[in-house]
Amino acid sequence: MxxxxxxxxxxxxxxxxxxxxxxxxxxxxxxxxxxxxxxxxxxxxxxxxxxxxxxxxxxxxxxxxxxxxxxxxxxxxxxxxxxxxxxxxxxxxxxxxxxxxxxxxxxxxxxxxxxxxKGDLSSTDAYALPKIPTFSRESQIPVPTRLSMMQSYIRALGYNYFKTPFWDIRKSASLRKLMTMAKEMTLFALPIKCLEATVLGVYLTHNMDVQRIPLSFKSVCEGNVYRHIVLVIRHQSKYGALGLSRRDDLMYKALRYDTLEDLILDYKEAYESNWHRLQKIKLGLPVPHDLSSNDKLPWKHISISLDNGWSLEVSKSLESYLRLIRMM
Incomplete structure (x- = not known):
């Protein structure tokens, strides 16, 4: 191709x-x-x-x-x-x-x-590359619909199956630099991996009245360690996520989960259905909406081990974390 x-x-x-x-x-x-x-x-x-x-x-x-x-x-x-x-x-x-x-x-x-x-498209199956969905801050389109359209755009870019990404995402970079890179992603429309999709999700949702939280996963399958990341979206009292993965059930989640715990448990079940054992999750802090911020993107605030399964301690850690972000 x-x-x-x-x-x-x-x-x-x-x-x-x-x-x-x-x-x-x-x-x-x-x-x-x-x-x-x-x-x-x-x-x-x-x-x-x-x-x-x-x-x-x-x-x-x-x-x-x-x-x-x-x-x-x-x-x-x-x-x-x-x-x-x-x-x-x-x-x-x-x-x-x-x-x-x-x-x-x-x-x-x-x-x-x-x-x-030569200007002759009569015998080709050419089609336009995906176009970025744009909405004004006053848009009347419901937030769940907008998120679905953004996910469709992210998915249309395609997953980059090669080891080396097209975009060198450094977690130590400022939010402004990452957002500049995200804008370039929309210009070149090259395939991306999960980390680029998370950065792109931050860029696409910057003018929406939602909380955006990085959620990272560490899993094991047949002795190999795998890492993945999505962008959790919190709007009013519902949770969902934007992202990209080789597996359909490990990326986008519609804005329908009543609690953050329900959302993460859904991912845990998806990992298990793909023969992975989820070892650890990491949650960052809500990402600022200012694209020109020189602050670093808050990738990690808490790390929760799941080696002993989904214990009461895990639920307590999540509840303590939620109390913190509700005040932000």
Missing amino acids: VRTITKALPITEEQCEELWSAVKEALELAFSGDSQLPGGSRFYGFRISTKDLCGVSQATANSRHKQPSSAPRSASDCVSPKDRFGLDARPSVTADMVQRADDPSVFYSENEVMGFL
Whole structure:
């Protein structure tokens, strides 16, 4: 599958062939032989643009196997595969790009990409990449509906199955820096993991009258340790969560739980149904709504061990925690 991020200007047949040739060579250099998804389908993406109609076509290739630490912030920040991946790419792919884009599209073959560059979409199955749901603070759309739409957007970005993420999320970063990165996620629409989804959830809900609380999990399956995180949403007297996972029952939870304990127990049951034993949970403090805050995101406030099961002590710890956040 090939995902294009921008559409090129209308170009001649010869320039189209030249552009595609440059992209293919860059992709071949950027990929190693094991860049395969489960099931054998090759999974990669690239960004295309042209500066003018008569100069050399320019493109950047983003490998989904050897990813950069973070995606470029703008078209002018794009670099060649040699700079990005340490590869000796020929022909060189320049960084001086002018973005003249229509709606981004997804393509499944070389012919579809070629048709798109030539302006012929009649024989393609191209469709627009997911668009971010936006609401004003005075929006009359119910909060549960808005959260469902936000989750649909997060899920539409897709899960990044490779070990290296496209976005280098550092928990020591300020909220402002993380929100800037979240905005870039919406611009580039690349696949994400659970940590990026949590940061994106904070960004999407910043103007909503809800509490947002990071909830982390540590589980064990067949001797291997797994970590996961979601964003708990508290609105009035109900709880839910936004997130992303390989498992449907370990991410989004509708805003319908009467207590935080009920929500976490639902996750615990989901872990058990996926043959995992939940060892520990961590809860942060409510995230500030100020996107320009230089404070760190409060990832962890309490850590609760579940090695002895869901004991009375666990319930007491949660109740003590809830008393604290109700005062915030």
